[in-house]
Structure formats: C-alpha cells, structure tokens
Amino acid sequence: MSTSVLRPKLRRDLRQKRRQVIAVAATVLIGVGLFVVSWDMYRNLQRSYDETYEQTAFADVWAHGDDSVASAIASLASVDTIEQRVSTDISMDLGQGAIIGRLQSVPAGGQPELNQLVIVEGSYLDPAIDNGILMESNTADNFDLTVGSHVELFGPSGWIEGEVVGIVASPEWLWMAPSSEELLADPLGFGVVFTSHELAEPLAPPGSNQVLATVTDHDADAAAEVTAAAFGFGATDAYDRAHHPSDQALQSDVEGFRQMAVLFPVLFLGVAALATSVLLSRLIQSQRAEIGMLRAFGFGQREIVRHFAAYGLVTAMIGGIPAVALGAVGGWYATGAYTSFLSIPFTSRDLNPSTWIIALAVSALMGLVAGYLPARAAARIAPATAMRPLGDIAIGRHSWLEKLLPRRTPSWALVAVRNIGRQRRRSAATMFGVVLALILIVSAFVMNDSINEVFTRQFHEVDQRDLVVALDGNADEDTLGALALVDGVAAAEGYMQAPVLFQSEAGFAAQQLQVYEQGSQAHEFASTITTDGIVLGTAARDDLAVEVGDVVEMALPGFAVETAVVVAGFVDEPISGFSYLPVQTWAELTGAPPPMVVLTLDSDDDHSSVRTLLVEHPAVVALEDHVAIANQAESLLAASRFFVGLMLAFAMVMAVALIFNAMTVTIGERESEVANLQANGVGRSWIRRTITLENLVTAFGGIIPGLIIGRILGAAFLAQFSTAQFRFDPGITTMSLLLSVALIVVAAVMAQMPGLRSLFRLDLAAKVRERGI
Amino acid sequence: MPATVDPPLVALDNVTRTYGEGETEVRALDGLALTIDRGEFVVLLGPSGSGKTTLLNVIGGIDAATSGEVVVDDQSLAGLDDRALTAFRRDHVAFIFQFYNLVPTLTAVENVELIAALNGGDRSDAERTLGSVGLADHLDRFPSALSGGQQQRVAVARALAKNSPLLLCDEPTGALDQAAGKHVLDLLDELNGEMRTVVLVTHDESITEHASRVIRMVDGRIVSDTNR
Structure with a gap:
C-alpha cells in the first residue's frame, strides 16, 4: 500500500x-494512568471486600433484640442463617487508661457461624483458659497490645482482668467506626474486644443481645426487608449490610475510586482530544500543498484520512501505552498500600488485563476521533485549492471585540484582538480547554473547601466537647462539682450518649441520642434542645417522615424507657445525625441523672494532663477524648488536601498542555509575518505583547464558563459522597475562585514561553522568502 | 477506406471555469476549445491571471470546469465523483509544480517511492528513476539538503515513476536558475521523445524553443495556437 x-x-x-506531541501524550498519560490506577483499585478493593466477606461469612442483617426477635427473624423465608451474640459498649482499660469500647461475644469452642474472625497472631479462644480475650487487630495496633497482654473490662461487679490469647481481624472492623453516627473514632479512645459468650454476658447491660442473619444469595433487597421486619419484631436497632458503619465507609471509598475512574479520563482525554485536534489542524494547514500534491497524484480521500488520523492514534498511544504500564504498577502498589493500611485479611490484588484493554481502546478511540475530523477536512481540500498560496487563515477582518477598545488602541493590542477571530475554531478549542482545566481546578477546590467547611463546622462550631467521661454512678451535683475542680477543667456537665429507637407511622429510626444541659457550651445544639420534646437530626426526620409537633414513640434500650415524645425541632448536623434531649428530660425519663459527664477544658493544650488526672479519678470508669477525634479528622483533611493538591497539579499540566499546543500552533502560523515584522524593525516587545494579549484574552474567554461549570460539576461530584452521615454543602471560597483564575493565567503565560523563544530564534532571511499561508 | 486517426489525448470543448459570484465573479477560462494529441510538447504562455494554470488543473482533474466538456485519454471528466477523479489522476496524469511540492519529511527516494507505489512500483523502481534524472547519489537526502534544481529533478522523477501518458508541468523552472532550469527542460525533452505528452505552463518565452506547439492565453481565452 x-x-x-x-x-x-x-x-x-x-x-x-515532539514538544506538542509530548504535551498531548502527557495529558493522555495522566488521564489513562489515573483510569487504570483508580479502576484497578476499585475492582481490587471490591474483590478484596467481597472475598473477605465471603471467607468470613459476613452477615447481611444486624438487629439488637432478645430471643423472640431472633426466632421471628429466623422464621422469615429469605433468612438462611442466624446467630446471637452480645454486642455492647462497656468501659475497658486496654493499657492506656479507661475508655469506652465495644465488647462482642463469640463461641468459646470455635468460630462463630457468621462474622468469623481471622487469626492474625496467637490462637482462637480456648475454653480451658479463663477470661481469654481476642483483640481486634486495629485496636491491638493502636494500644500496642500483643498476645499475652492483660486488659481490664468493666462490668456490674467491677473490673475483670482478661488475657489476650489472639489478635484477630474482623470483617466488621475493617474501618473503625463505632456507629453510623460516628464514622471517626479516637484511635486511643475506642477499641474492640471479643470474648466468649460466658464471659461477655455478665458484663453486658440489658438489651445487649444482637441477632446476626444472612439472607439467600446475600440479596440486598431481601436484607432490607428483613431489617424492616426486625423492627416490627421488637428489635431496638437494626441495619443491613449497606448501613453497616464499616462497610458504609469502605463502600464510599470504593465508589470514590469508581467515580474517579470515570471523571478523570473524561476530562483529560477530552483535553487531549482537543490538543490533538489543534495540533493536527496546524499540521494539516502547514501541509496543504503536500496534501494537494498527494491528491493530484492519485491519493484518495480515504488514504489521506487514514494517514492523518494515524497521527492522532500514534500520539494517543505514545501516552496511552506507558500510562497502562504505569497505571498497572501504580494500581498494584496503591491497592497493596490501601489494603495493608486497612488490614484487610483477604486481599485480591490481581493484574487486570481487561482494564488495560479498555484503557488502550479508550486511548486509541480518543486519538482516532481527535484525528478524524481534521483528517477528513484535509482529505476534502480540493487539490488545486490546496496548492494555492493563500489560505483562509491569512484573511484579516475587523472583530466585534475591537469595538470595545478605545479609539487610540495601540496596534499591538488591535492585532491581538483581531487574531483571536482569525482561527475561530482554534480559539474556541483553547477556550474549551481552559473550561475543562477549570472544571478540574474548581472541582478540586469545591471538594477541598466543602470538606474543610464540613469539618470546621462539625469539630469547631457544632461539637465543642473536649472530654467525655463515663462514671461509676450518675452525674449528681457532688460528682460534677468534684470533676469541675480537676485542674484544667473549666466546666463539668451531665451528659449521655446512648442508642435510641424512634417509631412513627412511617417507620423506624435507630440512632444515637445525645443528652446535654440546656445552654451547654459543649455543643451548639444545646441552645436548641428543649424540655418540650425531642430534637431530631435530618436523617431521622426523613426516616420517620415527621414534622415539628408530631408525636413519635421513643425507646431507650437498656434503660427500660418506652415513651411518646413530641418532635420539638430539627437540627442539620454536617457529620453524623444524632438526636438531642436535655439532661432534665433524661432524668425524668430514667429516674436518675445521666451516667456520663462532658468536660470543657480551660485550654486544648493541657488536655493530656487533665486526661491523666481524670483517669485516676475514683468516679471515672472511662474517658473519650474528642480533641483526639478532631485531630483524627484533621489527619483525614491532610489526606484530602494532598488529593486536592494532586488534582491541581494535574489540572495545571492539562491546562499548560492544551494552551501550549494552541499557542505553539498560533505562533507557528505567524512565523513568516513575525519574521517580516522583525525584518522591518518591529521590536520583540511589540511581538511579545501582542501574542501574550491574544493568548490571555482567549484564555479569559474560557474562565467564566469554566468557573460556573466547575462549580456545578464539583458540587455534583461531591454529592456522590454525601450520605446521611456526611452531608456536604458544596461551596467554594472567594480565595479559591481567585486562585483558580490565577492558576489559569500562570498556565497561559507559561505555555507561551517556548513558542515565543522559538519565534525569536527564527532565521529571518529564510522566513521572509517563504510564501505566506 | 479513410485512414484511422488516433483520437486526441486531450479534448476541451467550450470549457468555462469561474470563481466567485455576482460582481466578484472571475472567469478564469472562458469558452475554451482545445485538443492536444499524443506526443505533443505544448507550452501554454500567458501573463499572470490569464488562466493557464487553471487550464492545466482542469486537464489534470484537480479542478473542475464550471461548464463544457473535458475529455482526457478517452475519459470524460464531467460529473466524475471524487473517487473516480482520484482513479483518473492515478492512472492518466502526472504533475510537476513550480515549488516542487515534495514531502519535506521524506527523503528523495521515499518521495518517489510514495508515488511509484500507487502504480505497483517499489523502492528499486524509485531508485532507478532517480538515477535516470542524475540523482543516484542523492537518494537518501531530504529535500532541504538538495538544491532547487535537484528538488525539481526529484519532482520530475516522481512524475516519471507514475508512467502516465500525460505530464502536466506548472512553471517547472520558475524557481530555478538558468542552468538548473535547462537541465529540467532537457529531461522533459527526453520524456517527450519517449512519446509522453507534455503540457507546460510558463511565462518564459525562451521555453517555447522546446515546444512542438505554443498556445498563448489572455483573460481565459486562447489568442494564438502555433505549431512549430
């Protein structure tokens, strides 16, 4: 051929x-590389979770309730297996002072049928060893516990010592979330231990019995139906796998990777397609005479299309092939690092050739599509027209934009403005590229600013608890007075957090209830709570379909309280979704002051010394450090900021690549005329000014739509991560908007530098002899 | 019985080519009638804008007549679609342009091979053809490393490689010095001696010495047609 x-x-x-090809290839490389990494991570993580859940017989439904609830659930047709255990929060000392941790029971003689444990170190419980304890592996790491360590558990009869006989991984605790309302935990303020049923039962308060169930084929709809039925059978709390705190957090991550695997390639390959198209348009423009010659000698349109479309294909593959290789390696390591961080017991870290094939196919398709349009245009040029010296790009016209300029606008500015309309399609492509780059930049800022806002609002405005202590008794006046006298404590107030179940005509809502003194400084919503009724979070409001003034049934498992309460109001909490009552109402309902105290400290700085004093206080049986939880949130924010920084860097590469290609093309087309201007004595500063202005005005054309679309898409992207527990109110600060614009301007200025340098190195004698095009 | 007469290689009847519309209409060819027999060396002479390049392009099928009949090598060009015109150009005509129109990123031999391959030729054919125009030692040079005369000889070799009966030359010496121009014209003479028909557009009177027939054009019309 x-x-x-x-x-x-x-x-x-x-x-x-090559410079323009590298710019396109780099954009393809980032887009396709991110696709391979995030798609592989998505698939590997999902497979790892599935494998772990399969191997450990992860339950489909959890419900707190007694034997009658268990029997009723077991009688449902869709239920395959049920198992009962103790699952409750108690005080425990894991070697760092008393905390509130989760106690879950398992059979002493062998693995449970559901939610089996994976032995990481040591052995399973031995019925011959009294008070043997299995320590959850994340807890063991946080508290530096090994096989043979001794820990203490607090029960009605006081502290009981136990010995760690094994370190175990549990499918329920891949992500350490105490409840759906508490997806973040203080690493040294929460832990999980497994004991035999026989050891756990005397330690657990009433209402600690939990029923686990699996349904046929793990069908999600069937699990949801069983969950709903469980409430009807008298369960005080029930949720399915989709609402399990750990799985909920993990699935949110998996979904994030899946979203990334779609969003980034679309953006980057879109820009790469534009840049390829711009590059090819220029190449074709500069080869018009050659194309004319080829057509004159008998090359058909199809051969010309095939030839020029191949440029797009090859350019895309220059980026696509290494992207697949790097992405596969990156995905392999990233999956390993991620699963290792989460201590996932069964990791599926496969190489996925299908991902590579998809990535290569998408790269190739992008290249061919990007190359096809200019190639088709090239093939359609009539041979005689192609070989004529004057092309349409040399046509000068007045532009509507210049009407906005003052009468005595300098010539360099006038030329810049007219040049924008000289190749309208390319100017539009540059603007569109700026729009795409801004979508990425603004989306990254929207995510960053919104997450910042959520965390700042939750941990610095709404929830201002410093320390929470559980008491061996109730928070009566004497105890509160004694705790207030501890050095560093500014205020000690009665407080409680406990599971609560609401029921309305529309359904059930199992939640966590928080109890504060009215007007407490420890929580913003303490000013909202009232003795007139319950204040609900928005999630409970939606589940119960109630309005202010409606009456709902409220049950406090473990406190033998079942009563009707009036809905007094709603609060919109950014993270979590607690419901709120005042201490006075709690005392009226339970007949005693709450058994916990919230402490406000004089200063955050001395909270560790206060903590030490409180741990030794005779009334205190457990302590929860909310400053540590806020710090934990800060560390998650740091990860988020790293991600945002990466996105901004990629966005800059994308913007520079596209504007660089467009600018190089623009400058390349002007070589002859610039050489003629220089030959006639026009200075470099005139040329630099006119090209820079043209470049910046073109870039600015994309800024406003880019900011608007970026804001909208950023919000849409963020909405994918919004759950009942994490509700993002998408926003972007003025500073971020200004920074977005500044980044684009910097990208535009940077992108023109190589082109300008080459322009000032022209062989003037040779260039002025060339025919203009 | 009357003697058999070969049909003309090129026959144009009342051919018009206009560009633009209304007041801006330009009539590049104006009701032109012309026949060219096989083996002729025709020089088309005329000032700028006289329509001589347009006439060459219409004969070569790279431009279409607005009206009239164009028949080349027994094939009417009227109404041919792009695919048919491409096939026509592939099989019947070869071009030589003033500015050579070589592909700058292909070497001399690759430029010739590119066109030779259209008619089933290969690199050895391209090398032989370049040797016949005196460039055997410059096969792997890029156009930028060749003089203007050498580039035009590559262009001639490229046209030769097609083995077409009709050679259309648009100002082939226009960008060359006298010696290089003479070399190219000598090559065209040789080709014409091998019974290839040459139609050459120029405004250089001296080239008419090589012609068997000189046609002068003004404003899209033939004003004289002289056999030599």
Whole structure:
C-alpha cells in the first residue's frame, strides 16, 4: 500500500512536533494512568471486600433484640442463617487508661457461624483458659497490645482482668467506626474486644443481645426487608449490610475510586482530544500543498484520512501505552498500600488485563476521533485549492471585540484582538480547554473547601466537647462539682450518649441520642434542645417522615424507657445525625441523672494532663477524648488536601498542555509575518505583547464558563459522597475562585514561553522568502 | 477506406471555469476549445491571471470546469465523483509544480517511492528513476539538503515513476536558475521523445524553443495556437 510509504513521514512529522506531541501524550498519560490506577483499585478493593466477606461469612442483617426477635427473624423465608451474640459498649482499660469500647461475644469452642474472625497472631479462644480475650487487630495496633497482654473490662461487679490469647481481624472492623453516627473514632479512645459468650454476658447491660442473619444469595433487597421486619419484631436497632458503619465507609471509598475512574479520563482525554485536534489542524494547514500534491497524484480521500488520523492514534498511544504500564504498577502498589493500611485479611490484588484493554481502546478511540475530523477536512481540500498560496487563515477582518477598545488602541493590542477571530475554531478549542482545566481546578477546590467547611463546622462550631467521661454512678451535683475542680477543667456537665429507637407511622429510626444541659457550651445544639420534646437530626426526620409537633414513640434500650415524645425541632448536623434531649428530660425519663459527664477544658493544650488526672479519678470508669477525634479528622483533611493538591497539579499540566499546543500552533502560523515584522524593525516587545494579549484574552474567554461549570460539576461530584452521615454543602471560597483564575493565567503565560523563544530564534532571511499561508 | 486517426489525448470543448459570484465573479477560462494529441510538447504562455494554470488543473482533474466538456485519454471528466477523479489522476496524469511540492519529511527516494507505489512500483523502481534524472547519489537526502534544481529533478522523477501518458508541468523552472532550469527542460525533452505528452505552463518565452506547439492565453481565452 502506498500509505505504508507515508509511515516515515508520520514518524518524522511527529518527531518535528515532539514538544506538542509530548504535551498531548502527557495529558493522555495522566488521564489513562489515573483510569487504570483508580479502576484497578476499585475492582481490587471490591474483590478484596467481597472475598473477605465471603471467607468470613459476613452477615447481611444486624438487629439488637432478645430471643423472640431472633426466632421471628429466623422464621422469615429469605433468612438462611442466624446467630446471637452480645454486642455492647462497656468501659475497658486496654493499657492506656479507661475508655469506652465495644465488647462482642463469640463461641468459646470455635468460630462463630457468621462474622468469623481471622487469626492474625496467637490462637482462637480456648475454653480451658479463663477470661481469654481476642483483640481486634486495629485496636491491638493502636494500644500496642500483643498476645499475652492483660486488659481490664468493666462490668456490674467491677473490673475483670482478661488475657489476650489472639489478635484477630474482623470483617466488621475493617474501618473503625463505632456507629453510623460516628464514622471517626479516637484511635486511643475506642477499641474492640471479643470474648466468649460466658464471659461477655455478665458484663453486658440489658438489651445487649444482637441477632446476626444472612439472607439467600446475600440479596440486598431481601436484607432490607428483613431489617424492616426486625423492627416490627421488637428489635431496638437494626441495619443491613449497606448501613453497616464499616462497610458504609469502605463502600464510599470504593465508589470514590469508581467515580474517579470515570471523571478523570473524561476530562483529560477530552483535553487531549482537543490538543490533538489543534495540533493536527496546524499540521494539516502547514501541509496543504503536500496534501494537494498527494491528491493530484492519485491519493484518495480515504488514504489521506487514514494517514492523518494515524497521527492522532500514534500520539494517543505514545501516552496511552506507558500510562497502562504505569497505571498497572501504580494500581498494584496503591491497592497493596490501601489494603495493608486497612488490614484487610483477604486481599485480591490481581493484574487486570481487561482494564488495560479498555484503557488502550479508550486511548486509541480518543486519538482516532481527535484525528478524524481534521483528517477528513484535509482529505476534502480540493487539490488545486490546496496548492494555492493563500489560505483562509491569512484573511484579516475587523472583530466585534475591537469595538470595545478605545479609539487610540495601540496596534499591538488591535492585532491581538483581531487574531483571536482569525482561527475561530482554534480559539474556541483553547477556550474549551481552559473550561475543562477549570472544571478540574474548581472541582478540586469545591471538594477541598466543602470538606474543610464540613469539618470546621462539625469539630469547631457544632461539637465543642473536649472530654467525655463515663462514671461509676450518675452525674449528681457532688460528682460534677468534684470533676469541675480537676485542674484544667473549666466546666463539668451531665451528659449521655446512648442508642435510641424512634417509631412513627412511617417507620423506624435507630440512632444515637445525645443528652446535654440546656445552654451547654459543649455543643451548639444545646441552645436548641428543649424540655418540650425531642430534637431530631435530618436523617431521622426523613426516616420517620415527621414534622415539628408530631408525636413519635421513643425507646431507650437498656434503660427500660418506652415513651411518646413530641418532635420539638430539627437540627442539620454536617457529620453524623444524632438526636438531642436535655439532661432534665433524661432524668425524668430514667429516674436518675445521666451516667456520663462532658468536660470543657480551660485550654486544648493541657488536655493530656487533665486526661491523666481524670483517669485516676475514683468516679471515672472511662474517658473519650474528642480533641483526639478532631485531630483524627484533621489527619483525614491532610489526606484530602494532598488529593486536592494532586488534582491541581494535574489540572495545571492539562491546562499548560492544551494552551501550549494552541499557542505553539498560533505562533507557528505567524512565523513568516513575525519574521517580516522583525525584518522591518518591529521590536520583540511589540511581538511579545501582542501574542501574550491574544493568548490571555482567549484564555479569559474560557474562565467564566469554566468557573460556573466547575462549580456545578464539583458540587455534583461531591454529592456522590454525601450520605446521611456526611452531608456536604458544596461551596467554594472567594480565595479559591481567585486562585483558580490565577492558576489559569500562570498556565497561559507559561505555555507561551517556548513558542515565543522559538519565534525569536527564527532565521529571518529564510522566513521572509517563504510564501505566506 | 479513410485512414484511422488516433483520437486526441486531450479534448476541451467550450470549457468555462469561474470563481466567485455576482460582481466578484472571475472567469478564469472562458469558452475554451482545445485538443492536444499524443506526443505533443505544448507550452501554454500567458501573463499572470490569464488562466493557464487553471487550464492545466482542469486537464489534470484537480479542478473542475464550471461548464463544457473535458475529455482526457478517452475519459470524460464531467460529473466524475471524487473517487473516480482520484482513479483518473492515478492512472492518466502526472504533475510537476513550480515549488516542487515534495514531502519535506521524506527523503528523495521515499518521495518517489510514495508515488511509484500507487502504480505497483517499489523502492528499486524509485531508485532507478532517480538515477535516470542524475540523482543516484542523492537518494537518501531530504529535500532541504538538495538544491532547487535537484528538488525539481526529484519532482520530475516522481512524475516519471507514475508512467502516465500525460505530464502536466506548472512553471517547472520558475524557481530555478538558468542552468538548473535547462537541465529540467532537457529531461522533459527526453520524456517527450519517449512519446509522453507534455503540457507546460510558463511565462518564459525562451521555453517555447522546446515546444512542438505554443498556445498563448489572455483573460481565459486562447489568442494564438502555433505549431512549430
């Protein structure tokens, strides 16, 4: 085939345009590389979770309730297996002072049927060893516990010592979330231990019995139906796998990777397609005479299309092939690091050739699509027209934009403004590229600012608890007075957090209830709570379908309280979704002051010394450090900021790549006229000014739509991560908007530098002899 | 019985080519009638804008007549679609342009091979053809490393490689010095001696010495047609 003879031409043309080709290839590389990494991570993580859940017989439904609830659940047709255990929060000392931790029971003689444990170190419980304890592996790491360590558990009869016989991983605790309302935990303020049923039962308060169930084929709809039925059978709390705190957090991450695997390639390959198209348009423009010659000698349109579309294909593959290799390696390591961080017991870290094939196919398709349009245009040029010296790009016209300029606008500015309309399609492509780059930049800022806002609002405005202590008794006046006298404590107030179940005509809502003194400084919503009724979070409001003034049934498992309460109001909490009552109402309902105290400290700085004093206080049996939880949130924010920084860097590469290509093309087309201007004595500063202005005005054309679309898409992207527990109110600060614009301006200025440098190195004598195009 | 007469290689009847519309209409060819027999060396002479390049392009099928009949090598060009015109150009005509129109990123031999391959030729054919125009030692040079005369000889070799009966030359010496121009014209003479028909557009009177027939054009019309 004669087109095979054109291969050296293709190779040499691409080598000549290597800087632009590299710019496109880099964009493809980032987009496709991110796709391979995030898609592989998505698939590997999902497989790892599925494998772990399969191997450990992860339950489909959890419900707190007694034997009658268990029997009723077991009688449902869709239920395959049920198992009962103790699952409750108690005080425990894991070697760092008393905390509130989760106690879950398992059979002493062998693995439970559901939610089996994976032995990481040591052995399973031995009925021959009294008070043997299995320590959850994250807890063991946080508290530096090993096999043979001794810990203490607090029960009605006081502290009981136990010995760690094994370190175990549990499918329920891949992510350490105490409840759906508490997806973040203080690493040294929460832990999980497994004991035999026989050891756990005397330690657990009433209402600690939990029923686990699996349904046929793990069908999600069937699990949801069983969950709903469980409430009807008298369960005080029930949720399915989709609402399990750990799985909920993990699935949110998996979904994030899946979203990334779609969003980023779309953006980057879109920009790469534009840049390829711009590059090819220029290449074709500069080869019009050659195309004319080829057509005159008998090359058909199809051969011309095939030849020029190959440029797009090859350019895309220059980025796509290494992207697949790097992405596969990156995905492999990233999956390993991620699963290792989460201590996932069964990790599926496969190489996924199907991902590579998809990535290569998408790269190739992008290249061919980007190359096809300019190639088709090239093929349609009539041979005689192609070989005429004057092309349409040399046509000068008045532009509507110049009407906005003052009468005595300098010539360099006038030329810049007119040049924008000289190649309208390319100017539009540059603007569109700026829009795409801004979508990425603004989306990254929207995510960053919104997450910042959520965390700041939750941990610095709404929830201002410093320390919470559980008491061996109730928070009566004497105890509160004694705790207030501890050095560093500014205020000690009665407080409680406990599971609560609401029921309305519409359904059930199992939640966590928080109890504060009215007007307490420890929580913003303490000013909202009232003795007139319950204040609900928005999630409970939606589940119960109630309005202010409606009456709902409220049950406090473990406190033998079942009563009707009036809905007094709603609060919109950014993270979590607690419901609120005042201490006075709690005392009226339970007949005693709450058994916990919230402490406000004089200063955050001395909270560790206060903590030490409180741990030794005779009334205190457990302590929860909310400053540590806020710090934990800060560390998550740091990860988020790293991600945002990465996105901004990629966005800059994308913007520079596109504007660089557009600018190089623009400058390349002007070589002859610039050489003529220089030959006639026009200075470099005139040329630099006019090109820079043209570039910036074109870039600015994309800024406003880019900011608007970026804001909208950023919000839409963030909405994917919004759950009942994490509700993001998408926003962007003025500073971020200004920074977005500044980044684009910097990208535009940077992108033109190589082109300008080459322009000032022209061989004037040779250039002024060339025919204009 | 009357003697058999070969049909003309090129026959144009009342051919018009206009560009633009209304007041801006330009009539590049104006009701032109012309026949060219096989083996002729025709020089088209005329000032700028006389329509001589347009006439060459219409004969070569790279531009279409607005009206009239164009028949080349027994094939009427009227109404041919792009695919048919491409096939026509592939099989019947070869061009030589003033500015050579070589592919700058292909070497001399690759430029010729590119076109030779259209008619089933290969690199050895391209090398032989370049040797016949005196460039055997410059096969692997890129156009930028060749003089203007050498580039035009590559262009001639490229046209030769097609083995077409009709050679259309648009100012082939226009960008060359006298010696290089003479070399190219000598090559065209040789080709014409091998019974290839040459139609050459120029405004250089001296080239008429090589012609068997000189046609002068003004404003899209033939004003004289002289056999030599």
